Amino acid sequence: MSETTSLRVLGISGSLRAASWNTKALRTARELAPAGMEIEVFEGLRDIPHYDDDLRTGSGYPAAAERLRQALKAADAVLIYTPEYNYSIPGVLKNAIDWASRPPEQPFDNKPVAIAGAATGLLGTARAQYQLRQMFVFLNGLVLNKPEVMISQAPTRFDAAGNLTDQATRDLVTAQLAALRDWTIRVRR
Amino acid sequence: MSETTSLRVLGISGSLRAASWNTKALRTARELAPAGMEIEVFEGLRDIPHYDDDLRTGSGYPAAAERLRQALKAADAVLIYTPEYNYSIPGVLKNAIDWASRPPEQPFDNKPVAIAGAATGLLGTARAQYQLRQMFVFLNGLVLNKPEVMISQAPTRFDAAGNLTDQATRDLVTAQLAALRDWTIRVRR
Amino acid sequence: MSETTSLRVLGISGSLRAASWNTKALRTARELAPAGMEIEVFEGLRDIPHYDDDLRTGSGYPAAAERLRQALKAADAVLIYTPEYNYSIPGVLKNAIDWASRPPEQPFDNKPVAIAGAATGLLGTARAQYQLRQMFVFLNGLVLNKPEVMISQAPTRFDAAGNLTDQATRDLVTAQLAALRDWTIRVRR
Amino acid sequence: MSETTSLRVLGISGSLRAASWNTKALRTARELAPAGMEIEVFEGLRDIPHYDDDLRTGSGYPAAAERLRQALKAADAVLIYTPEYNYSIPGVLKNAIDWASRPPEQPFDNKPVAIAGAATGLLGTARAQYQLRQMFVFLNGLVLNKPEVMISQAPTRFDAAGNLTDQATRDLVTAQLAALRDWTIRVRR
Numbered sequence: 095m096s097e098t099t100s101l102r103v104l105g106i107s108g109s110l111r112a113a114s115w116n117t118k119a120l121r122t123a124r125e126l127a128p129a130g131m132e133i134e135v136f137e138g139l140r141d142i143p144h145y146d147d148d149l150r151t152g153s154g155y156p157a158a159a160e161r162l163r164q165a166l167k168a169a170d171a172v173l174i175y176t177p178e179y180n181y182s183i184p185g186v187l188k189n190a191i192d193w194a195s196r197p198p199e200q201p202f203d204n205k206p207v208a209i210a211g212a213a214t215g216l217l218g219t220a221r222a223q224y225q226l227r228q229m230f231v232f233l234n235g236l237v238l239n240k241p242e243v244m245i246s247q248a249p250t251r252f253d254a255a256g257n258l259t260d261q262a263t264r265d266l267v268t269a270q271l272a273a274l275r276d277w278t279i280r281v282r283r
Numbered sequence: 284m285s286e287t288t289s290l291r292v293l294g295i296s297g298s299l300r301a302a303s304w305n306t307k308a309l310r311t312a313r314e315l316a317p318a319g320m321e322i323e324v325f326e327g328l329r330d331i332p333h334y335d336d337d338l339r340t341g342s343g344y345p346a347a348a349e350r351l352r353q354a355l356k357a358a359d360a361v362l363i364y365t366p367e368y369n370y371s372i373p374g375v376l377k378n379a380i381d382w383a384s385r386p387p388e389q390p391f392d393n394k395p396v397a398i399a400g401a402a403t404g405l406l407g408t409a410r411a412q413y414q415l416r417q418m419f420v421f422l423n424g425l426v427l428n429k430p431e432v433m434i435s436q437a438p439t440r441f442d443a444a445g446n447l448t449d450q451a452t453r454d455l456v457t458a459q460l461a462a463l464r465d466w467t468i469r470v471r472r
Numbered sequence: 473m474s475e476t477t478s479l480r481v482l483g484i485s486g487s488l489r490a491a492s493w494n495t496k497a498l499r500t501a502r503e504l505a506p507a508g509m510e511i512e513v514f515e516g517l518r519d520i521p522h523y524d525d526d527l528r529t530g531s532g533y534p535a536a537a538e539r540l541r542q543a544l545k546a547a548d549a550v551l552i553y554t555p556e557y558n559y560s561i562p563g564v565l566k567n568a569i570d571w572a573s574r575p576p577e578q579p580f581d582n583k584p585v586a587i588a589g590a591a592t593g594l595l596g597t598a599r600a601q602y603q604l605r606q607m608f609v610f611l612n613g614l615v616l617n618k619p620e621v622m623i624s625q626a627p628t629r630f631d632a633a634g635n636l637t638d639q640a641t642r643d644l645v646t647a648q649l650a651a652l653r654d655w656t657i658r659v660r661r
Numbered sequence: 662m663s664e665t666t667s668l669r670v671l672g673i674s675g676s677l678r679a680a681s682w683n684t685k686a687l688r689t690a691r692e693l694a695p696a697g698m699e700i701e702v703f704e705g706l707r708d709i710p711h712y713d714d715d716l717r718t719g720s721g722y723p724a725a726a727e728r729l730r731q732a733l734k735a736a737d738a739v740l741i742y743t744p745e746y747n748y749s750i751p752g753v754l755k756n757a758i759d760w761a762s763r764p765p766e767q768p769f770d771n772k773p774v775a776i777a778g779a780a781t782g783l784l785g786t787a788r789a790q791y792q793l794r795q796m797f798v799f800l801n802g803l804v805l806n807k808p809e810v811m812i813s814q815a816p817t818r819f820d821a822a823g824n825l826t827d828q829a830t831r832d833l834v835t836a837q838l839a840a841l842r843d844w845t846i847r848v849r850r
Contacts, residue, residue, distance in 0.1 A: 110335040144329055144375040145368070146299040179334070181421040182371070182414060185378025186333040192368045216624060220595055221602065224795055225371060225414050231794065232370040234806045239798050246594060281847055405813060409784055410791065416609065417602055420617050428612045435783065469659060488713035518711055522753040523746070524677040557712070559799040560749070560792060563756025564711040570746045603749060603792050610748040 101278055103127070104169035105135045108176035108187035108211075113256070115212035115248040116175040119267065122258040123173060123210075126268045131275050133173060136165055145192040159193035166194055166201035171278045172235070173271075176211045178222035188229075195233055202233035206278040208270055210243035218244035238277050243270050290467055292316070293358035294324045297365035297376035297400075302445070304401035304437040305364040308456065311447040312362060312399075315457045320464050322362060325354055334381040348382035355383055355390035360467045361424070362460075365400045367411035377418075384422055391422040395470060397463040399432035399456070401440075407433035427466050432459050479656055481505070482547035483513045486554035486565035486589075491634070493590035493626040494553040497645065500636040501551060501588075504646045509653050511551060514543055523570040537571035544572055544579035549656045550613070551649075554589045556600035566607075573611055580611040584656040586648055588621035590629075596622035616655050621648050668845055670694070671736035672702045675743035675754035675778075680823070682779035682815040683742040686834065689825040690740060690777075693835045698842050700740060703732055712759040726760035733761055733768035738845045739802070740838075743778045745789035755796075762800055769800040773848060775841040777810035777834070779818075785811035805844050810837050 105124060107117040124133040141158035143149065149156070155163065166172065176183045194201055209226055211219025223244065230237045243266055245251060251260035258264055294313060296306040313322040330347035332338065338345070344352065355361065365372045383390055398415055400408025412433065419426045432455055434440060440449035447453055483502060485495040502511040519536035521527065527534070533541065544550065554561045572579055587604055589597025601622065608615045621644055623629060629638035636642055672691060674684040691700040708725035710716065716723070722730065733739065743750045761768055776793055778786025790811065797804045810833055812818060818827035825831055 110333060111337045140333055140335070144299060144378070145373060146329070146375075148300045179377075179381045180384050180418045182377060182418050184334060185374045185376070185381050186335075187374070188368075188371060188377050189333070189374025192374050195369050216594055216596075217598055217622075218594075220598055221417065224599065224602075224798075225417070227798065228410065228414070228791055228794070229369045229371050231791075231806050231809075236806075239801045239803075242798075244595075280850060283847060405783060405785075406787055406811075407783075409787055413606055413609075413788065413791075416606070420602075420605065420620075423617045425617075428609050428614075431609075433784075469661060472658060488711060489715045518713070522677060522707055522756070523751060524707070524753075526678045557755075557759045558762050558796045560755060560796050562712060563752045563754070563759050564713075565752070566746075566749060566755050567711070567752025570752050573747050599795065603795070606788065606792070607747045607749050 101131045101170045101275055102168065103131055103133045103171045103173050103274070104165050105133045105173045105175070107135070108174065108184045110140050110186060114177065115245070115252065116177050118252060118256045119210065119212045119245060119258055120175040122264070123267050123271060126264065126271060128272050128275055131271060134165070136162060138162065139186050139190050142190055142193055145189055150196060155193070162190055163194055163201055166205070167199065171206040171208070171274055173208045173274065174210070174226070176209065176219060176222050176226060178211065178213055178219040181221040182225045183222045191229060200233065202230065202235040205235050206238065206274060206281060207235040208238045208274040210270060212245035212248045214248050216246050218246035220244050236281050238274055241266060241270050241273060243267060290320045290359045290464060291357065292320055292322045292360045292362050292463070293354050294322045294362045294364070296324070297363065297373045299329050299375060303366065304434070304441065305366050307441060307445045308399065308401045308434060308447055309364040311453065312456050312460060315453065315460060317461055317464055320460060323354070325351060327351065328375050328379050331379055331382055334378055339385060344382070351379055352383055352390055355394070356388065360395040360397070360463055362397045362463065363399070363415070365398070365408060365411050365415060367400065367402055367408040370410040371414045372411045380418060389422065391419065391424040394424050395427065395463060395467040396424040397427045397459055399459060401434035401437045403437050405435050407435035409433050425470050427463055430455060430459050430462060432456060479509045479548045479653060480546065481509055481511045481549045481551050481652070482543050483511045483551045483553070486552065486562045488518050488564060492555065493623070493630065494555050496630060496634045497588065497590045497623060497636055498553040500642070501645050501649060504642065504649060506650055506653055509649060514540060516540065517564050517568050520568055520571055523567055528574060533571070540568055541572055541579055545577065549584040549586070549652055551586045551652065552588070552604065554587065554597060554600050554604060556589060556591055556597040559599040560603045561600045569607060578611065580608065580613040583613055584616065584652060584659060585613040586616045586652040588648060590623035590626045592626050594624050596624035598622050614659050616652055619644060619648050619651060621645060668698045668737045668842055669735065670698055670700045670738045670740050670841070671732050672700045672740045672742070674702070675741065675751045677707050677753060681744065682812070682819065683744050685819060685823045686777065686779045686812060686825055687742040689831065690834050690838060693831065693838060695839050695842055698838060701732070703729060705729065706753050706757050709757055709760055712756055717763060722760070729757055730761055730768055733772070734766065738773040738775070738841055740775045740841065741777070741793065743776070743786060743789050743793060745778065745780055745786040748788040749792045750789045758796060767800065769797065769802040772802050773805065773841060773845040774802040775805045775837055777837060779812035779815045781815050783813050785813035787811050803848050805841055808833060808837050808840060810834060
């Protein structure tokens, strides 16, 4: 990879609500992407129906699921911002992963992945993130270990317009993106 | 609770496909329910839209989600048969839990829960079950420890008509139901 | 159990160092125990040798391990304060559990358990606690769900003499003890 | 790394008992190591005292702990065979990790790691392995995703002399070693 090559990162927010902290944080990550990295934010988790293997083997991949699969396939790396619902990732995010993981191609295989999350509480999505990490063992995603981005007390770190203004958090988001870039280059075959 | 009182157990299968091993196993559990226990199988996970907090706070609970919430509220205990997708529970099952868990009433609170699962492989949904157990810490579900029901190599244990015919597995399913009954009575306040 | 009966709770700190936040917090818990509950702090994890099944089947339980087993057997409930080492519980605590769990009697079986922990960081032993909870599924310990006691930023919550002075934390510790008392009575057979 | 350079892998068995399936499996792995890989089996977990930070900051690393630290530091990769005790790794193995993880150098940092395990039951150490994987997130160990080596029903796979004779299992062990070799080369900086 030459120095001018741009890494394409697919960003996914696990929340559907309009004012989601995770969606806001992901947008900030897109702005903070280092030189040589472009983050595309995937829109459309909402449009992916509940996974049903009869549907897949019957009429094939629904359009929104296929769009996710193609976007993952085209990406050099994946960046997931997940909220924590009931000590795990949201069902809607898991459902997207369930569709993405099926044959013939499994787009997470050997793909560098960074996991992050924002929450109003102190634990900042930690529990959801460790469950998500376990899923990527099966998927053979190459999950970045560090830095872990767990944005706690989110309402204190964003301004009224939804911008992530807390500088320490911005620095952490930036550091993770740099680490993801380095990791992606490092594991490239 | 008098000896003639029947425990009402709400059974949930985490799979949507018609020939699901988990749905079949849950039906078998319903047949094997001990005296004094009735298992109602909840149908309708498919109809619950993706969780979106804007939807809930805007137009309220969708009909299918409200139906699940009421069924959980009315139940004395819950029995979940979950497949394992990507080393966790299916998105569609998690989505149902996400809707069920929201205010004003959280129907899993203090509710006895038994977890089971069937899979074609050797590990038999173990990874999904431990993730699900962690969710119930948040939800304050009272999850039965033992016996754990992890039906491995499912295709060898059912007949062509979808009946769970393996006697050892039938005995295990029966033992878990008896343990759930005892546990439900034990923790009743 | 009559109202004057005292619940005997065995308290275990997972840290060996003299100035351990967890040992200090456990001592505070002992002082805050509600009427009808007495907390005995187990000393001696250090004296239990590394688990070796050859040792157990050869010369039997080492004295310190046997002492722990008897203390657990005599207790109505168990309270564990664990630090977090490498995102899990300390080896020395796990080793004690490994000895306690062996035949002929498994003293955690059906025993009410409360889990707590203190740490200097923000996550306050959360990761260690969820791993410990999984161990108690095997052991059939009846682990209290709530309140979870994760004392973060411990150095700000204790005075120079090692007393837990932060009132909100004291209240949380007290609330967990009350919940453990109620839970112990509730699951008593 | 030239083609003739040998990868030095440090092998660790988490069990102390003489007839341990994991120690036997690790010895077999040593024999099956591919060209260009040498597996040294670390002996001495038994001699590492319980972790106590006062001991470390007082008299420094105990000799056995320092020996483990140096062996890890000198290794290009680590191979851990762990039994499952109480749904997690043995205390003695966790204790070794606790000592290894402390300053000034943390020898697991950026180190390729493969995890395997043998058990008499069907689940074959799965639960212990996922807990161990979580520890390596903190330690920034680069844990190989696949193939996972979970040797179930161990007594049926070894002969009376303790040799791993089951060919499918031998092939799996071999495949993991090859994957560890490729992974080690891939992530080398």
